[in-house]
Amino acid sequence: MTIRRQYSLPNCTLILEGLSDPNAQVGGQLDPRPLMTILVNAQCRFPSQEYLLEGGRDFFESLVRVVSRYAQECLSQVSHPKLDGNKPAMVQLEKLEGKHLHRLTQLATAEALPVTSGVSMASGISDQKEPGESLQIDLTTVQLFDLVEAIDQFLADGRTLPDIQVGIEPVSKRYRQAEIPVTQRATPAAVGMTSLVLAAVALFFVPVPEVLEPKPTTTEETSSGEQTTKPSPTSSPTTELEQALQSEITDPTEVSFLQRSLYKKVNQAWQDRGELYQNLSYRVSVGQDGAIIGYRPINNTSVDADEETPLPELLYTPTADNQESIASFRVVFNQAGILQVSPWLGYQGKPGLGPQMTDPEVISDLKQQLRETLRDRWEGSKMAQEDLVYRVGVTEEGIIADYEPRNQAGWDYVAETPLEELINPEAAGIGSEGLVPKEPLAQFRVVFWPGG
Template identity: 45%
Template sequence: MTIQRQYSLPNCKLILQGLSDTGGTNLSPGQVLSILMSAECHINGQEPPLTGGRDFFESLVRQVSSYAQEFLSGISSPRHHSESQELLQLNKIDVNLHRLTLFDGNVSGGNIADQKPGRIIDLTTVQLFDLVEAIDQFFADSLTLPDFSLAVRPISRRQAKSGEPVAQKVLPAAVGMSGLAVAALALFFVPIPEVQRPKDPQPQSNESVGNLETSPTSTSESPLNPTPKPEALDSSAESTAIDDSDQIGASEERLAEENLESFLTTSSEITDPAEIEKLQNLLSATIDDAWKIEISADLIYRVTVAADGSIIGYKPINPAAADEVDKTPLPNLLNQQAVAGDNSQSTAEFKVLFSEQGFLEVEPWQI
């Protein structure tokens, strides 16, 4: 009896089968799968699935992880293994098409140029992201191949080269966000409602008072309460209007001051690990693409992200982060419409580190 582990996404599914090194015939689902016998990679719309042993699975994990890192960062980096030792290859066709090539047999020790491809599959960006997430689920499973590890090192920003912005690369994968972007752009051009000053009250006519004072039957002036002067009414109205304007200005100033901590406390927090992983990758790509200014110290921020991937709040954690916030892209990336809108939407919080050496680290915020 074998142990089977499955990691499913809408466009991709990984199935691993193997045994436990503890031996025995009665294997339970809670046992560790330490000996991999076969691996299957099912891509939606591509039949039959890609299959192979441990060499195939290790090559798949290495190539997909390395290619995804290059695709999101826009920086070419050395692969973990030589191209002549891999059973699979991933190459970019265009911004929304990626070619996965599987070669026949084990080419270890040989030259991949002499091998003929056994299978070629073209993946869309959405399918590629689902494959990456399926591999992430495998790494998060401590009961499957605990001895398997993947060495990943960050790439310095000094190695970056000018290229196509990452926001354009991930646009097909986040096509659902286009409607939000159009709505935000439309709201940007809507003029701010003008606050009209209250109209001055009309001064009371003195005609009736004059008639009373000049009554023909009266021989003396009757004591009457003096009518308020128009100047006094104008002054009161102006004072009221100025107070209202001051209150509106103070409200706008308070809103501007609260932008840094807006939405950091919310009643609806995203807890799905898969959704948090997607938002983490999107936030890292967005900030890395917009970060242009060098910094003189490590800057740490607590950043709040909405379910659609927009940044709706951030808060400096160390003193240097508060002093050099203008050197980061966070103020420009803050979604002002979302900050001033409904705060009942689902959010996730991340720790963002701008390293003095030029590295960017994004990870879920740990309370």
């Protein structure tokens, strides 16, 4: 039974006809087509060409090897050595320079087409190569790669001549031609060596510089007879960023007093709580006296959202020549009506309370005096549901100069206590130069009971 296999591409058709060897078995094949193991005839046609290539097994094997190797050379631009051993080369393929064509040649051989009963090749082309005559066909690049694709389809067909394989091996580096000639590659090195020699010769004639000993610093006499030393060069001025970092207040005690002052101002001024649609966050800068001198929104807070806060009302615009140090804080107006104030840079240490008294007798007398003063003015709270706890600082004269709420109720109901009426920060030196007391204070824990 004659087996016919055809691999068709738009610009090339490869036709194989052969027989099947009943003794040959290829396991693991699910393809129901019969297995072709004997090649009787092979044809290679190109629709635009007048002639066709035709031959037996030796011709077809040579065609497969030559075309595969030539295609690899075209893609890699590296000439491949012939790895076919002593097999006859019946087909040649070479490039025609300047024409973008590829000449496929079937060499003249004594191979005769075997005449086998029941096998015929109806080519449909009358002009065929006679035995002993060479045939040349010039292919375009499109025709060449259609031929390559047809051969690839054959090699992928496991039911057609499975014993014909194309060995692909890496090409040794010795077959790769240098892209740049040796003389051209050696030119930069030669020029560099020449330049180095010329530079060495030129430097040989340069005199050695003289080394001068440093002169001692001279002094000048003024008209009054006083001696003045010439000032040394000053360092370059610092940048604005360095100045800002140098002017940042980092003392933990001072930061603590400024934080408490800022919380007190904003907490008392924030009236419309619970009306925010989201948390509003700001970086707020305050001066040494606790005045808010600037703020900016952070964490996706819109620029015009400050109208929902008391910050615009509390903002103080300093004079242009004001160079005082500042402290920065993160202020968050919570959607639930809770105010949060924290140092922007955190605490660089443990905060203190400033100078404190140490004389126990004086402290005992001040304690009794403070108790009597507050008891006379405290009438209880109608709104507080828990004790109001404070830290109170008293001067040696018994004046309340500082206080700090120690629980949330103390912050919320401080207006009902007599502390705001009695406090006098200036008595301890607290003012425009800073909020940390300059005079020593006696510290006391004061608890106001809601019932009086």
